[in-house]
Each structure stands twice: as structure tokens, then as C-alpha cells.
Amino acid sequence: MHKIIKFMRRNYKIIIPIILLAGILFGFQIKKINDQNEEDRLKIGLIRLILERYHYEPHRIDNDFSIALYDNFITNLDPSKRYFTQEDVDEFSMYKTHLDDQIKNEDLSFYKLVYSRYKQRVSEAKEYYKDILANPFDFSKNETLDLDYENAPFGKGKDGVYKIWEKQLKASALASLYDKEEIQKAKEKDGEEFKKKSFTDLEKEAREDVQKNMERFYELWGDIDDAQWFSTYLNSMTAVFDPHTNYFTPKNKERFDVDMSGTFEGIGARLSKEGDYTKVVELISGGPAWRDGKLEVGDIILKVGQSNEEPIDIVGMRLDNAIEYIKGKKGTEVRLTVKKIDGSINVIPIIRDEVELEETFAKSSTVEKGGNLYGLIKLPKFYIDFKEKEARTAATDMKQEVENLKAQGVKGLIIDLRNNGGGSLSTAIDIAGLFIDKGPVVQVKYRGRDADVKSDKSNKIIWDGPLVILVNELSASASEILAAAMQDYKRAVIVGSKQTFGKGTVQTLTSLNDLYKYPKPLGDLKITIQKFYRINGGSTQLRGVSSDIVIPDRYEYMEIGEREQENPLPWDMIEKATYSIWNGYENYENVIKESQKEINANTYFNLINENAKWLKQIQDDNTAYLNYDVYKKDIEKRDEEGKKFDGIKDFKTDLVFKSPTYELPLIAVDSLLEKKRKVWHKNLAEDVYVDEALKVLEKLKVKSPKLVQN
Template sequence: MIRKFKFVLPILFVLGLITSFHSVAHTETDPKDKVLLTILKYVLTQGHYQPKEIDDAFSEKVYTKFIESIDPSKRYFLQSDIDEFSIYKDLIDDQINNEDLTFFFFVYERLKLRTEESKAYYKEILAHKFDFDLNDTLNVDYENTAYAKNKNELLKTWNKQLKFNTLSRLYDKLNDEEDKKKEDSTYEKKSFKVLEKESREATLTSMNDLYERIDELTYSDWFSTFINCISEEFDPHTTYFDPSVKKRFDISMAGKLEGIGARLQKKNDYTKVVELISGGPAWKAGELEVGDLILKVAQGDEEPLDIVGMRLDDAIEYIKGKKGTEVKLTIKKVDGTIKVISIIRDVVELEETFVKSSVVKKDGKTFGVINLPKFYIDFDEKNYRNSTTDMALEIERLKKENVEGLVIDLRDNGGGSLQTAIEISGLFINKGPIVQVKYRDSEPSIKKDKDPKIQWDGPLVILVNELSASASEIFAAAMQDYKRAVIIGGKQTYGKGTVQTVYDLNRHHNLNEDIGALKMTIQKFYRINGGSTQLEGVKSDIMLPDRFSYMPIGERDLENPLEFDKVPEATYTLWNNYENFDTVINDSKKRIANNEYFKLIDTNAKWLKESQDDTSIYLNFEAYKKDLESHQKESLKFKSINEYTTNLTFSSPLYEIPLLNEDKDLAEKREAWHKNLKKDIYIEEALNVVSQLKIKPEYHLVKN
């Protein structure tokens, strides 16, 4: 619900622009685009939580973002093009206000010209063999790379990029030949010369495919990119959905999809893994990780397709597929190593995002682990299922098994329903404020748990990581502010303290065409202690080193996020019923500091940061091979991290046993989950903490 976001764009103003509108070819005078620009500007300035002044500074940022968005690798535009474009650097604000699309059309037409010219570049370069004996490098830090001064320099850029693409293929092919020889001693390996030619041909095929997709891009695709450069200047979560994207967004909310179970995002030329869906094929296979870059996609044993530079929607089409089919992904890990993994596609169902629990025995005591993958609610069902009722039910079931403490796992939980985050918080306290919600230009509204009932009054630990976001941060922050739970996990959570609404732009015009929607930031969250979760997230009481410890991940890794700030503290009373809260935290910190595995994880995290910062790639074959193999050898030092196992045994709660006997698929999913829990050093330490927490005797006396 938008509530404070109430405004009406005068329909007559728009009518004046479109009375003669018909479906025509896109030209500089097409009224539809001007209508969209007018409505977008009005909605953003009137409805966004923190509207920007559309001035020269705004203009320059939109200018830079648009150029970088359409040519991220600097392989199309020349410096002379940029010089010509730059006259518009501080004029885009005026053009937005005057419904003038001159800048967009100028850049768009030049891009079409440059991409058409570049078709000859790659074909000419790939017609000749590469000299891999030359000592040369490619710097992939394109943000700090200069544009080519002339076409000769541009050809050198193309040559290096195509040489690298071919080199990576050649390296793989040589390794394949070695493997075939090991399997069959009579096999005659192909020569370096033959494999170099095959690699160039494969690169050529990949480039031809890429340009086919580029040719399929419509005017609307590029115009949507420009519009998004305007909307995302307000903040990274404010995004324009053209009609086709809005349709796909609606479909994605249905909760069931055949594929690998991963959420992907465009990162420059790369397709980046940003989330694994709990219980999905990729999650179960255990080889794909958040932060991995997908370089190539192969359908089973077919030739892999290079997806670097491919539009995200197109890349997803190749990655997803029918249940039971195999997809092989060539991925670049965060440490720079290249790996080919196989995933059998399956149906990713909403069921796997529901609350589930496990019972674990430790030192003669029984504890419960509850996994909450998201804060879900469904208003469309009459008797809707939601995370609050499911959590309450799961706690009651665990209480029947006499658990003495609970660990709630919020790792990778990207959020969801604010309402359920408030209600779930209320399961662990008497009553009181949970979160403060603020619209622009208004005082914060304090959202409270009004139910005095406490579902669980025993020891509580909440496990988070850098990907715990939004509603997860609200729940964790409330439990931390009340001192109701020990928060354990990464250095801090994701840091997303904003909420968005999808706003239909069609309500402001009477065109016969759909102009799309805008996902827009309209609120900001604040803790009951007054601090925002924006950027800062929730800092763990006990910090556990992980692979992201030294990397800027989360909201602070995005462009143009809203800032951290504070509002007045709400009135609340500490829970204050632990006998040894601070002692347990200090004991855990000492344990972690002396744990060899955590030390190794921390060393690995530092190495990963160094690897990520190294943007130079060798184009000499021997140097490339040596560098890659050095990385792979170095990564073996950390192999034992993945081989870690505990002496704990996890099992399903008693109520679930009959269900497992009836449902083989569910039984397999639970077996995979329990296997992962047993190898999870973070769960182990969370259980160490919860097992040591003691409730004050007087609390039990008062309660009883």
C-alpha cells in the first residue's frame, strides 16, 4: 500500500501531447516516448522517498551511466565520439524538462553505426591465427580504461579481447586432449595448431551469435536502458519496467519455475550469481556459489556457448530449461579460477522457501534449527499460508521434542513481507515496538507487536550473513536491540533499509498502448534504537569470518544507494532475561579466534579479495597457463574448508517422519539439507552459543 504516495498527474496535460498519437515508427517526434518521460519525471519527483534535483549534476551522472551501460567494455565508442557526446553532459536535465530526446537519439544512432562497423573487426581478426608467444596482457578494469583514440587503437582492444576469448577455449581444449589421452593411450592428440584454429572458429561462432542477438535488440530495448539510467539515479532499487519486462516480472512472482534455482544479475559484461534458491538444483548440487560469474553455457554434451556480453534475459533463456535436462556452466569463481559444473534442472517450487526445522542432539541436550529462507505471505489465498503461522507451528512442534534452545537460520534470506517480520519478532517478546517505518517528509511510524503471547521464551540465536536483507534485517535488528537473541554471522547483513512499490504508469495517460511500470523506493526502515539498517545493516554480536569478509558486498556495493541516517529512538524495554549474555559472546569470540578452520577461512577471504582486485590477464599462453594453474594450486590450500564436518547428527522432527515416508522427493531434499548442516561450521558455532545461554531463574519464577 502506498498511503503517503498520493498524487495525480493532470490528464489534460498529457492529452495535449497525444491527441494525434498513432502507432508509428520510432522517430525523434514520437509522442509516446515524451509521454513516458513526462510521467516518469513527475512520478519520481513526487513519489520517490528521496527525490533528486534534476540539475546539471544529475545530468552528468545520467550521461556517464548511459554511456557505460551501452558500451561497458569500451569496444564500440572512440574518444572522438565521447568528445561529441560530452556537449550534452550538463544538458540532459534541460532535455528531460523539455521532453527533448536529442541526446538519446544522438548516442543511439552512433551506437548503431559503431556496432555495425565492429562486425568487420572481429571477422577480420579471427581470420588469422593468434601469436600466443607474445608477452601481452589484457586489463579488464574497463571503468578505469581510456577510450580508443582512433580505429587502430580500437582494433587493438578488439584483438586483445578476442585473443583472450580464444585463449581460454584453447586452454580448455588442450586439457580435454590430455584427459582423452589418459582415458585411452591409443588416442592421438590434436596439435596446438589445430586446436588454436578450432578455438578461433568457436570464438567466431560465439561472436556471430552475439551479433544476431544485438541485431534483435529493438529501439525500445535501448530506450528502456536510457530511461533506467534516469530512474536508477534516484537509487539502485528504483527501476523502470517496460511492458515486456513487467510481464516477465509478474510471471516470476508465480513461485514455480523450471531451471537451476539461481537468481542472476548483470555485472558489466558478465552474468553474476546473486542468490541460490533454497532446495533448488544449484543449491543441492553445492558447486555454484553467490558471486560466481557464468562465462559459458552448454546443453548437456553440446558445444558450450559463450554468454559474456550477452543480455541478461538472453543468458537466462540458455541457462533455464526443462526438468531433468543437464546444463553445464563454465564459471569463474571469486578467486579467479575457472570451473565447469553440471546441474540437472528441476522444478524450483515455492515449497522450498517455506519454514523447515531440524532436531539436533548436542552434549546430551536437544536443540532446534529453524531455516527461514524468506518472509512470505500470500493474500490471494483465502486461508493464506505465511511465515508467521508456519514459524509458530514449527516452534510448537519443536517444543514437543523438548528442545532447550533455538537457532534461526536467516542466511541468504533476502527479505519479503514486513508484516510477517513484525509478527515473527512478536513470537519471542512480550509486546512492544519492532521497527520504525518512514515515508518522505513525515515522522517515522512505529510498528509494534501488540500480542503479549510469547511462543518461545528460551535461548535464541539468529544466524545471518552478508546476504540477509530487508525483512531479515528488521527481525535480527529487533532481536538485537531487545537483547532477546545473540546475532551471529558475517561482519554485517546486506544493508537494505528501503522498501519499494511497483507503480503502474498507465494510470496517468489514455494511450492505447502499455507504457510499463516503475518499481520505486517509497519508504525507509529504522531500528527501534533509531539507526537505519540502510548500508550499515545489522552488525553481528559474534562475527564469523567468511569468504565475503573483505569484499564490498551488499547495498554498499551498488551504485548510488541511499545514505545511512538516524531517527529518534523508540521507547522499549530490554528483554534482559539472560544470565550470561555477554559471557557467552566473549567465550564464542575466543573460540573463533583459536579455531584453525576459522583462521583458514579468514586467510582464504583475504586471498579472494586480492584475486578479485587483480584485473590483469596474461595473453601469452604459457604465462596464462602458469597464472591459472598457480591460482588453482593456491586454492587447494583451502580445500579442507569444504571438507569440514562436525560430529553432530541432524534429523527431521517427529511430525515430518510420516511425510518423508510418503514423499520420496521431500525425503531427498531433507537428506541433502541435513548433510549440509552436518558440514556447516557456522551452524556448529551457533549451536555452541545457544547451548551455553542460560535464562535467569527469576524469569522462570515470574513466568510460572
């Protein structure tokens, strides 16, 4: 099976401070809650009321809603159609137009039927894969597997499902077998000494690999509790409203908070489950475990004790539960009983502390080109910690990075927002204020109300030199707000993909427990309550931000962006805000025109564009060949076609990127940070988009002696 490029459709987040939902429970009553069913009913009732009253564009709870919820839930549980039978689906379909009534009545009948059947079918499939993988596959048969699961039929009865499993497992084993054969051929070609294995032996190993993967799947599946499965049902419901309205279980809410803030309290280790054991797979640079130096990657954690308390055996414990014992408040002690790689058993005490996820935060680099020094700031997301007012944010870090680079004498700045999925709206506004005088940055609109113009309150410009912003198809939400504002003011030149992601909606987060007093945590709802509008009046929804200078990229024709999501809100316009274009450049329009002309005539970029079209063809090919010879020929055909594009990956420059001076003392005492920066700097020197951004910076000329104020 040739490789098909898949894209995870992310839920890009823009969070604003929680709005008051006063009076939401007026007239809302529920029976005494005394079991899990009643708790789940409460969640349904609360979420329905919030959605109906506060969603920006509420969906009627009617038959259309019912059909969409039905389709979402079945697909979310069984996307590859390897569990449910056609008979199951026929039975479920009796509810297809009645789920609106069930939601209104907090009725769990459909959910309980489908969920119980799902658990049954997944349990049965455990025997299917063991039985199928016990015997060699016949790769001489001319068979194919259609990877378009969305339009594929369900299997008829258990026999039909079994046949689906046969083909899917055969496809996985064939891919593994081919790779093993290719590795052997490469070793032979290099003259490496090794014991060559027969096709039969390699085929057996391939099946064993697939079996191990399935066993890992079932381990993870066993770790998912009932609350997580019910959240799948709730999110099948919220997805009918729009793709960014989501329910979070209490555990998922904790992960979301860490994702937004970039910090958490604990020992600073990433853990995984291997069989019955909890294994250390990474130590986070700068974290307490990393500083202590006794815990190592590969260690197996057997027991967890809190200070002087009796330790708890976590062997066989679910990973989520084990993590709950290991993490804890800053300043508290955890004592880990670990099995080292050499087999010895040690007790390692660690004082928990705040851990920063370094890859979350802004970082900068300098580069000399044409006798001038330029700065580049990479911003992975617009982070903020709503709980800690004094915590670092994307805005405070960006200001610091800009001031540091300015002190080094850089002549121009690049802000790299590629793959930045968004985050805090307030930080985007504050960052825009670093580059413009006081004025509007974005317009935000509630349903049925006039737009609220959000402005930068500071009249101090931190950077008044040339500015380029790099974007791509995965620059979303707050990234689009910043890029759009800089474009509307003509303050920066936007360089990158044809358009950004196109997420122009605002979400707020509210705890269900704030709305209904209940002794157990009920989770949180992230709900779309507003839309973004540029200061020029246009929405960023669906259309995103079009780059001033468009550079072809390999994913230009792929199905990426808000427009490819299910149930996105539409694009529209409102009145423009009052603002004055920043006219501090001498040659703004000419630079854009000349640069675009050069790119259009560039044979390298034309090759990237051709490659993008080719990748789209591969993505659209849903046929996987299960005959080994045909599979091999298909791979060889793709490889031969791909040679045409080999030159793309050979791009590199002689540019030397360096860490800013303030970071050098940190690198001197942190070998891991040094290694990370070396890799990043090497990648920057081989990044054609960064190279083009630097060329634009070289051309941009700022008027002197002072900028023209807004």
C-alpha cells in the first residue's frame, strides 16, 4: 500500500476570558443524581442549554440535527468500518431521526445501545486479528483494498467484518514485509554482513509486527474509561454546531490547560505504557527530574510514594492513573521506585516543580546576510496562563525577544507563524501593538450585536524597522488576526502559502460545575460565541489571510483548512474599523510586486508546485494493492515519478543562524538546549521560505527619520 498523506484536523483554539452565563439554569430541572446515568443526563442537559442559548450560530435541535449526530457518532466510533456489522447499523438506524427528542429528554437509550454493541464488537475483533495473523498471507492473489472508508459498506454479519479485517491486516503486513525486503536489499548493496532471511521468514516477522501493533492498540483501548467514551457522544453532538465547539472531560481539560499555558507542575518526564509497566521515554529539559539527574530515559517506574508515605505499586495500573500519582504540586516530594536498565532497583526522591514545555515558547535567531544582521522569531502558539497573572505569555516573551534582537542591531525582523494554530486573543492584540501605534487590531462580534473593536492600548512602537511575517496553511486563529492586522495596516509583508487556515471564530471555556453545583467534576465546554473580523471588515473565516507574496508549497492542493472541516461557519463582512494605513515604507508595493514576479519565474518553485499537484494525486488514490508484485510495481512507479522532485530537498544556503546573545550563557550549561538549537539553525539554513523572507527584508526600505504615525 503506497503511503497516503493524511492530515489530522486540529481543533485550533482561540480562548477569551469566560463570559458569565447567568440564568442559564432558569427553569432547568433534573432528577436527583444518584448514578452514572443521571450524571451523563445532566451533562447532556447542560450542554444542550448552553449551545442553544449562547452559540454564535445555534443549530436547531430537529431531525437534521438528529441525523448529523447519528452519523458523527457511528463514524467516530468506527471510522474504518471494522467493528459494526450492517445488521448493527440497521438496528441503530431506527433512532436516526429521534435523537433530537432523546437529547431534549436526556435519554441515553441510543448511546447505551451503540456503546455496549461497540464494546462487544471490539472484544470480538480481538479474536479476529489473532486468528488472521496466525497463518501466512497469500500475496499472490490479485486483491485490492479501498481506502475510502467513508463510502465503503459495513460488513454483512460477523463473516463480513472478518473479511474487512483480513484485508486491512493484510495491507498492514504487506507494507511491513516490503520494508523488510528493502532493508535487506540495502544491506546487500552496501556489502554489510548479515544473515539473510527468506521471504517466508520476513512474512512471518511482518505478521508479528502487525500483531504487536494490535496488542498495543488493545492496551490503549483498555485504558479508555466510560467517561471518555461518553465524551465521544457529546462531541458528536457539539460537532453539529461547528468544528471548534467541544466538550472536555476533567482529564482532557487538564491537558488543554497545559497546552495553552505551556507549563505544568510535576517531575518533568514523559511516560509511556509498555505492557504492565510505566516507562520513562523523555526528560523535559530544565525540569526537576532532568536537574536531579538520577531518573533516566528507559527507567521503569514500579512504585510511587508521596514523601514518607507507603509507596503504591503501579505495575499493571492504567497510565493515566499512574500519572495522577506521579504529578503533584510544586514543592512536594515524590519517591519513585524504579528498575534501571541494568536491572537494579533504586528509590529516587524528586521535589516537584513547575515544568516549562520549551518547544511551546517563542525563540529567536540571528543571521547575517549581505553585510546586515537580521532577526527571526519563531512563535509556535499564542500561549497564556489564565490562572497565573504573572506567568509568561506569548506577548511578554515576544516583546523580550524583539528588544533583545533590537539591542543586537538587527536591520529587519521575520516572525514565523507557520503551523501556529492560535491561542489567546489578548496576546495577539498585544503582539500587534509592538509594531504599530495605538489603534484597532481586530473586530469581535457576538450573535445579534454590533462588533466590538479590540485595540492596542499602547502608543509605543517597540520595533519600527522592516517586518515580514511567514505563514502557511496551518497558521490559524490568533496567527491570522496578527497577520491580517499587519497586512491591513501595510505594516508587514505577509509571505507564504496562498491562504492561511481560515478559522475566524472565537471560543470561550466554561465549567459545567459553575452552572450546576455537583460534588464530582462534570467537565468543561468550549463553545463558539463570536466571530473575528479584520479591521478592513472582512472575516478571516474560511478565507483566512491571503499572502502578499505567495510561495508554492508541497501541500498547496491538499485538503487542509477550515473550509475542509465539517459544519464550518460561513464567511461574511461587516463595516470596517477606523484606522490609518501605516506608510513607513518607501517601496512596500514595489517589493511585493518584484518578489512575486521573481518567485513565479523561479524554476525551483515551479518544481514545488508540480510536486504539490503530484502529492494531491497520491492523496486522492484510494486503492491499496494486496498482491505483492503489483504493490511493488506501484511503489516503484511512485518512486520513479518522485525522482523528478528530488531536487526540492537539496535546497540549502550558506547562511549561518546563531542564537541571540542573551541565550549563549544558557546554552553553555545546557547541552540539550544546545543540541536543539543546532538542529533548528541547520533547518533554518535549509528552509527556502526563510530564505525568501530574508530576500524581502533586504529589499524593504523604511522612511526616515521617523515613522508616520497612525
